[in-house]
Amino acid sequence: MPVLSAGAGLHETLALLTSQLRPDANHKEDMIFLKDVFSEKSLAYLMKIHENLRQYERQSPTPVLHSASSLAEDVAEELQSGPMSAEEKELLQLLTSPHLRAVLSVHDTVAQKNFDPVLPPLPDDFDDELEEESVKIVRLVKNKEPLGATIRPDEATGAVIVARVMKGGAADRSGLVHVGDELREVNGISIIHKRPDEISQLLSQSQGSISLKIIPAVKEEDKLKDSKVFMRALFDYVPLEDKATPCQEAGLPFKRGDVLQVVSQDDATWWQAKRVGDSNLRAGLIPSKQFQER
Template structure:
């Protein structure tokens, strides 16, 4: 990034070479140095000037310094006369390589004219400043487009290389060039333009994956926004479905996942706690053991390594205290009446019953850990995430799940005594996959990281925690305003 910024700085200064023959000058200096006795400094300079690497650098410098990088446009043909008034027609000549022109077109239903519908930010048309939304396109490289279909015109434009000449009738009111916005979105779904039949131009679409951060540079079109992927070297914007269009499309499909873009802001903000999201794949217990127990094992290992930085929220329970237990250490021991009252007053993020005893994790228990300037490690059911994913807690959510065996394979449970009860059937695997898919559809948009529970899980978790300590993250903009 620093190199990029430095290059942009020099680009704005429009630097010019001091001389066009650095190699010749180096040869002359080397010859002069060898003409007489040399000091130690002169010997070192001679060694540098005659080294192959420096000679190669100087040769490249001369090649670049002597080359003219300005695009050269051929003159307009003498017979290129306009059939309309000279003031109403504009001849635009652009130089494009293999990149798209960066504009989309549409057919005006009332007049049949071919109109420029969009100018993609950072594309060739936008950089030229000569083509605007609303312009009427008449000819491409001298070929009339009046009776061509929009897809035929798009193909003609995309296949044109080098200089491309456009005859256009300017819009009555030329719009200003697009101004880059400060609107950022976190993609909560995968998008492949080449598979989207609804997009007005597949080549102009911007592919992205769930979790990518997009900078939306234009929301003028209510259906298709223009966006760029953050940290992408491609400066040209692409088309992405707007939030309203994607949500409307999702409601008419068989999907149930909230597939939309979520506003985020890149700020330096301390993640207050780490959440573990339990898998709903109950059949996985047959060969993995209790996933909840495995998550608890992960937490205990992390806390044992750094007890001054990490801690768990002490849960509440109605079961009797054992002789070796202390109040407020293993549990907060309360009566059933007190527990029920706290549950009625929404003091628990989640609670349940086990062997006729009630267990729950309270919001105050999490706040107590935070008050000690520690990161609170909590494992919860997915339903509790909506209550916890707030500006107060600012959680980093990790979905821990077991690795599901491939289809048609059976594995024995390491914790099972053996026999048929320790076997996983194809029906069990199918149930696990369906459960994982449902979990991802319902809660995947709330998850920051997926962690597969296997031998390397503890090392991966440790790496994640270290990143949380030193790096910044994209968070919902509402967290920054709180």
């Protein structure tokens, strides 16, 4: 078998491996399958992209200058300060052309920009009662979708508690918001002493990204396990017409005959479910069997 050079890349290794595959009497179909897979152009392109990214990562390129535009202006000013040769005139014309100036401006914008993720700063001052509590700042990105969580006031303390985290919603996908967490701020606005409808309005108005200050709940074993319970609806259900639902926007509408998968029965009154075959990955609230029988 030919020997690869030290600088051989993944796509070269793949090409050499493909050329060495020979049908075997006992595994002919497997060998042909491997050869077809390794010969795919799309796979070779992916290998080349992977190599280029790794090479870029090893080089860790940094800009030589952060202000090329200023340097170009200084050179142009220096050229104009005295008599110019034909080459100097050509260089001056090049440096002052709008196209090159635009390119240098773009270069400076990229060179001066910090591409590391920017996280919201932690508040400098905390309430006295938070001194011994662990506070978590969470930033979620949601694309014109609900947060996927409902809230309730704690009857004893009045604190705003996360009551439910809807399966497949933005909060659930992040893995950062859990049932029992105490909510303190939404986008830097304190929600202490605010009514639930005011807080829900703050949450729904946030587009693109939303920042939450949360006091995590005491860690317990996760009781919300994916359920394999399926049921067929025996009636039509429209959440917007149900005044008993804790959150109409989080309700799951369904029609008689729809097959539903119950993904959480943690709440004895309101289960979380998905319609089988629905492309929407987020679960919704449906009345539980016990609630229907009341």
